[in-house]
Amino acid sequence: MNPSNSADPIVKFADVALGYGDFTVLQGIDIEVRRGQVVAMMGGSGSGKTTLLRAATGQITAQRGTINIFGRDLANISDTELRELRQCMGVLFQQGALFTDLNVFENVAFPLREHTEVSESQIIERVLDKLDAVGLRAAAHLNISEVSGGMARRVALARAIVLEPELILYDEPFAGLDPISLGITAQLIRSLTDRLNCASVLITHDVAESFLIADQVYMVGQGTLIAQGTPKELSTSQDAYVRQFLNGEPDGPIAFHYPTSPAFTKWLEQTTGRP
Ligand SMILES: Nc1ncnc2c1ncn2[C@@H]1O[C@H](COP(=O)(O)OP(=O)(O)OP(=O)(O)O)[C@@H](O)[C@H]1O
Ligand SMILES: [Mg+2]
Numbered sequence: 001m002n003p004s005n006s007a008d009p010i011v012k013f014a015d016v017a018l019g020y021g022d023f024t025v026l027q028g029i030d031i032e033v034r035r036g037q038v039v040a041m042m043g044g045s046g047s048g049k050t051t052l053l054r055a056a057t058g059q060i061t062a063q064r065g066t067i068n069i070f071g072r073d074l075a076n077i078s079d080t081e082l083r084e085l086r087q088c089m090g091v092l093f094q095q096g097a098l099f100t101d102l103n104v105f106e107n108v109a110f111p112l113r114e115h116t117e118v119s120e121s122q123i124i125e126r127v128l129d130k131l132d133a134v135g136l137r138a139a140a141h142l143n144i145s146e147v148s149g150g151m152a153r154r155v156a157l158a159r160a161i162v163l164e165p166e167l168i169l170y171d172e173p174f175a176g177l178d179p180i181s182l183g184i185t186a187q188l189i190r191s192l193t194d195r196l197n198c199a200s201v202l203i204t205h206d207v208a209e210s211f212l213i214a215d216q217v218y219m220v221g222q223g224t225l226i227a228q229g230t231p232k233e234l235s236t237s238q239d240a241y242v243r244q245f246l247n248g249e250p251d252g253p254i255a256f257h258y259p260t261s262p263a264f265t266k267w268l269e270q271t272t273g274r275p
Pocket of ligand 2: 049050051094171
């Protein structure tokens with residue numbers, strides 16, 4: 001892949017609507033992520049953050065608008081081109097499935113074996129380097145069944161970055177991490193972005209840690225983008241949604257409960273046997 005002009009955004013969503021079937025989760029989405037930037041995506045549970053990530057990787061298509069990745073319109077590319085594009089991306093999925101029949105080392109080595117022709121000694125060097133970055137060099141020999149939940153998260157992170165991609169998408173990289181690992185992981189995301197001059201998209205609920213490392217923050221809610229800006233700008237925002245989210249207040253425009261739908265009402269009537 002030869003990504004287009006380096007001044008172009010690596011990720012560009014223009015007036016995008018996303019959803020599943022007839023259901024629209026988000027609309028009116030405009031996002032830009034540039035080389036060298038860490039961009040945080042925040043929003044309540046179910047607001048559509050993972051949906052945005054699925055759209056950026058071409059797992060789902062836009063209901064309207066255009067999504068450009070490395071300057072390519074995802075609506076107009078072949079399966080082969082999409083595969084090439086994905087080789088320039090590292091993704092840490094929210095449910096970051098590791099291969100349970102491979103040990104820690106082989107899980108991280110997998111993308112190198114799959115997508116590159118590098119020698120075995122190069123593989124060993126690169127994998128141990130990435131495991132070292134997430135603090136798990138000495139866990140290389142362990143089976144996946146022998147690592148804790150937080151360790152598995154860090155193995156998945158090492159695997160997402162092992163190809164040193166130009167775009168890295170992290171869905172909840174801090175989930176299940178203790179405060180020390182969390183701080184180190186956040187710094188790792190920042191330093192990797194600076195060193196590789198790649199673009200990083202960070203989906204997280206962790207305001208304190210992400211505000212320390214992000215250049216730009218987008219907040220999703222109420223079916224759209226409700227705020228964007230630098231961490232400093234959002235910290236001083238008077239917007240009720242932004243304030244509620246940043247302060248973790250139970251009362252405000254963000255509802256805790258998943259909204260009632262006709263499908264739920266129908267299910268409940270059938271389940272309880274009452275009309
Ligand atoms: N495969 C799917 N089919 C249908 N609806 C889905 C699917 N995946 C997610 N949704 C719905 O889309 C909405 C957004 O989900 P999404 O997973 O993007 O939320 P999120 O912001 O990542 O939440 P969380 O912080 O809990 O991970 C939710 O209402 C969810 O029920
Ligand atoms: Mg999610």
